[in-house]
Amino acid sequence: MGVMPYKARFLSLLAGGVLLATTAACGSGAAQTAAAPGGAAGDKPTVVAAFYPLQWLTEQIAGQDVTVQTLTAPGVEPHDLELTPQQVAGVGGATMTVYIKGLQPAVDEAVEQNGADKGFDAAAVVQTLPAHAEEEPEGGEAAHEHEHEVSYDPHLWLDPSRFAGVATKLGERLAEADPAHAQAYKERAAKTVAALGALDQEFTKGLATCSTRSIVTAHEAFGYLANRYKLKQVGISIDPEAEPSPARVAEVAKVAKAEKVTTIFTEALVSTKVAEVLATEVGAKTAVLDPMESQPSGGDYLSAMRGNLTTLRTALGCTA
Ligand SMILES: [Zn+2]
Numbered sequence: 529m530g531v532m533p534y535k536a537r538f539l540s541l542l543a544g545g546v547l548l549a550t551t552a553a554c555g556s557g558a559a560q561t562a563a564a565p566g567g568a569a570g571d572k573p574t575v576v577a578a579f580y581p582l583q584w585l586t587e588q589i590a591g592q593d594v595t596v597q598t599l600t601a602p603g604v605e606p607h608d609l610e611l612t613p614q615q616v617a618g619v620g621g622a623t624m625t626v627y628i629k630g631l632q633p634a635v636d637e638a639v640e641q642n643g644a645d646k647g648f649d650a651a652a653v654v655q656t657l658p659a660h661a662e663e664e665p666e667g668g669e670a671a672h673e674h675e676h677e678v679s680y681d682p683h684l685w686l687d688p689s690r691f692a693g694v695a696t697k698l699g700e701r702l703a704e705a706d707p708a709h710a711q712a713y714k715e716r717a718a719k720t721v722a723a724l725g726a727l728d729q730e731f732t733k734g735l736a737t738c739s740t741r742s743i744v745t746a747h748e749a750f751g752y753l754a755n756r757y758k759l760k761q762v763g764i765s766i767d768p769e770a771e772p773s774p775a776r777v778a779e780v781a782k783v784a785k786a787e788k789v790t791t792i793f794t795e796a797l798v799s800t801k802v803a804e805v806l807a808t809e810v811g812a813k814t815a816v817l818d819p820m821e822s823q824p825s826g827g828d829y830l831s832a833m834r835g836n837l838t839t840l841r842t843a844l845g846c847t848a
Pocket of ligand 1: 607683748749819821
């Protein structure tokens with residue numbers, strides 16, 4: 529990575545005739561190319577992935593045919609991510625940027641400014657769910673104002689069946705962008721769809737019979753998972769970086785008691801303080817449920833999701 533400047537990479541793609549149509553429609557892209565020095569032929573396309581689950585998905589489908597870069601480093605909470613000028617330039621020079629509009633405003637902006645036709649918005653290719661079922665009564669408004677830029681919940685990767693829908697579309701887009709490897713993209717996309725389908729079945733079976741179906745989570749990341757497997761999510765906060773109001777914490781405590789919740793879920797990148805206080809108050813334990821917003825410390829998307837399933841089954845008292 530990083531041997532060739534982005535402009536050169538972009539040019540080499542153009543030399544291959546891959547993006548001619550796209551660039552003709554995009555004035556600034558054409559100007560950039562004209563100014564760039566000659567690029568080496570045969571360089572791979574570069575695809576920028578906004579954060580971990582999209583990186584994983586892109587890598588599965590791209591295989592060896594694409595250089596995949598990620599904007600969110602491991603261990604970094606992706607909401608409110610800020611981009612370096614180099615990263616913005618990287619978005620401009622990439623063949624494609626895979627992102628979810630509404631999750632990371634800085635990424636949305638970089639894509640908009642650098643040719644939206646090169647953006648692959650995962651939220652645009654599957655059916656989305658409304659932002660949050662229950663409005664937080666009093667919240668730090670500044671903290672989650674960005675959450676209201678889009679009306680849907682961006683955490684769609686936590687439903688494997690929806691994520692499989694993204695995989696198919698991403699395979700098609702890669703095939704269009706790099707026709708020489710079209711067949712390979714489509715085959716790898718189909719394989720990824722099958723792996724996600726198997727995961728989806730495990731969740732459906734594993735969560736079929738449980739003594740409670742309410743999950744109290746650190747932030748409202750699990751709406752799609754809850755929707756798919758008929759669970760009820762109660763998020764302590766909407767934005768992982770915002771402190772929930774005392775009124776919200778009291779409300780969650782009330783629901784947790786009424787629903788006989790045994791476990792308050794925390795996540796690695798969010799402070800566990802509020803969750804621990806809440807757990808003590810309602811006589812519950814805490815356990816980590818990974819919203820997969822950053823690369824898991826071990827394994828990958830599939831294994832971390834299976835870890836989540838095990839955690840959920842224990843917490844919800846699921847049998848069979
Ligand atoms: Zn989130």
